[in-house]
Amino acid sequence: MTGRTPTPSLVRVLRDRNAGLYLGAVVVSGFGSFAMMLVASVWVKERTGSDGLAALCVLAVWAPLLLGPPLGALADRVRRRPLLVAANAGLGVLLLALCGAGGADSAAGVWGLLAVLVVYGACGVVTDAAEAALVAGAVDKELLGDFNGLRMSANEGMKLLAPLAGAAAFTAWGGPAVLLLDAVTFVLAGCLFALLRVSERRPTPGPRGWREQTAQGARRLWGDTRLRPLVVAGGLTMLSSGLGGALVYALVEALGHSPAYTGALYVAQGAGSVAVGVTSGALLRRFGDRRFAGAGIALTSLAAVLQALPWDAAVLVGFTVNGVGLPCVLIAALTAVQRQVPHALAGRVAATANTVLFAPTAAGVALGAALVGPVDHRLLLCGLAGARLLLALPLLGSGRGPATAPPPGAGWWRRPARAGVRSARRWSRRGWRRARRGGGSGGGSGGGSA
Template identity: 60%
Template structure:
């Protein structure tokens, strides 16, 4: 591993044609999604005056995550690039229908479209994870996932402003049409990916059995299980922390709009984390990268109890740096260590286990903020969070040590890619390496996404 590779991952990733194309698709579709995410709730609130119905917009897009293991089977039944294009065009075809929504009695149409939108997103994420693993050089996956996180968070910082302006000028239908356009553009970008895919063979078992195979594989690999559990615990705690944000703002004596300042600081931190994720993964290994990052987020969450504007902004930025580490580590490990025919199901199962706890955390946090002062809840949350990470890290070290001894691998607790790309015994072998799958030329300099 060279120092040049560690210092500058972006040029190396972008010199890989497929990686650069895919990141372009992430930016384009992410812009529209982030704009709609904000505008949908505001639109429903304006039409109905109901906070509950506005909140259902978020639930409609989140709920399909719970069916991730089942939906992920689709990504293993068909070729992934056509599927990725198809699930991009599906929302593009549905979103223009929202132009018919002009009164409260048609809000059901907004919720129905958003539910399909979320379902397509779950399939999209599963197909994406599987396709990226074969279209992008394996040595670039860590850096790629970090840069993907940076691209996504950058859009979350920029797109809501554009969406709010478009909503003010043209209403909800204008934002929906913008999002539809970005999906069409993203589908065109994905069509430019150069990857050879064989048609998957007919399934040898039923749908339920195939769904269970993804969960069984994930749970049967100690290091993957540890990384996903650490990520799920992190997102559970992040949900609790997120529910307390307005209590923090009140404690600072600020208006609710000040939450936007804290969100911007957190987003900036996440952008920075994505830029250094690849080098950090190689230096620390996946497990340590995940645990250290989550511990950083836990400390930052606890310190938000301090009634100081400067502390709140700095802690939000530090929180943004630490929070995505577990997610990047988990998904990179899933992509590297899962056989190609299983990757869609395993990735979808991992996504469910990673992100579903956020909803539970938000519910718990909403209850806690009504029962106790946030200045007591946040330090307690940080303590519980750190304790959980310590337990997971200790058990993970033991479990991965046993697995490593069984496989003759003396570094089972590390990521297995310390040299920048070598995979450890037990990694995916069901399909050729990425460099053999692709027809595009790429650079010999390789340095490998809330």
């Protein structure tokens, strides 16, 4: 009897119409966003000469992440696809208006740009939550790991390409040209979201207010014995990542290179992230979410050791390994949220998870900036390696774990029983031996019919 060769899951994702449209929207909007995030700081620095105002551009985009839980609740109060279309189109119009006003070419324009970046960041929090919830219902749950990996690869690819394109456009035509580019990418992303074929019911407004709905998402995340360890481990890993990022210039100086050498290191890290994104779905199925996340964190521990060595080749390999390891816990956590959280709560839980995962990065950067002066960077990197290994061991030591949520009342360590197969606990040792010999099946008393 012959059968057709099964289609690889990655190909199935790319053939899926909704998945393809969504990934296209991620690539288009990501290209404009990463170009704009670099150019905004450069533009303000060039216009004002102030390092503080230039740093505020980055803070303006990231600060709304701290309001992830209440902003994510918005994604559960309205239909997600119209929300994504409206948010992207609205940002496009806002950027076009700022472009028409000259952007940061005037003193008032600098503050206008900062205000737009705050809106930019807040919309990003809302749309990330809406996207996570929408994808959970639009893409086969079996393919969510592959999809999230491809999304990570697309994002990391844009991080490598878009800043170069943005810097070139800024040098050639000035800041308004980059604003126009970003506006166009948002409008195109909104059009792609509008083409998604999803069936959404209008959410039924609950009797509870916004504050209680926000708290409900946090309780759902914290009370889940499978999600909580993944998200907490991811947040602590990102804290260590921020601390490690603050050491990069000390590391480059110790190698005897100019600060521009950091570009090569980040390209190596980005290449590693792109590579693991493509293979993450298969690895999640093979090892389960906990072991996949734990293996990734263990790789970042190895990366810190390699980065502490005094050789260029070891440091480059270390950054590549870090790029491979760091996305693993993020992909595992997001995929677990999408698979296990009820659709009605998906937006606020995803936003809360994103806050726990990514907000610690800023604290890590601040801590690293405070420590890099008085403490040798190699000693700090060795400390990071040890801390990351401690985070990885509990995840690596846990069971493979189910791909979906366990049945009510079951702990995370129990695999759901397969249909038609009795639990091994109901077999007596004698009955089990008989079954292995083909002599019949036995229950707890050793008897029974075959």
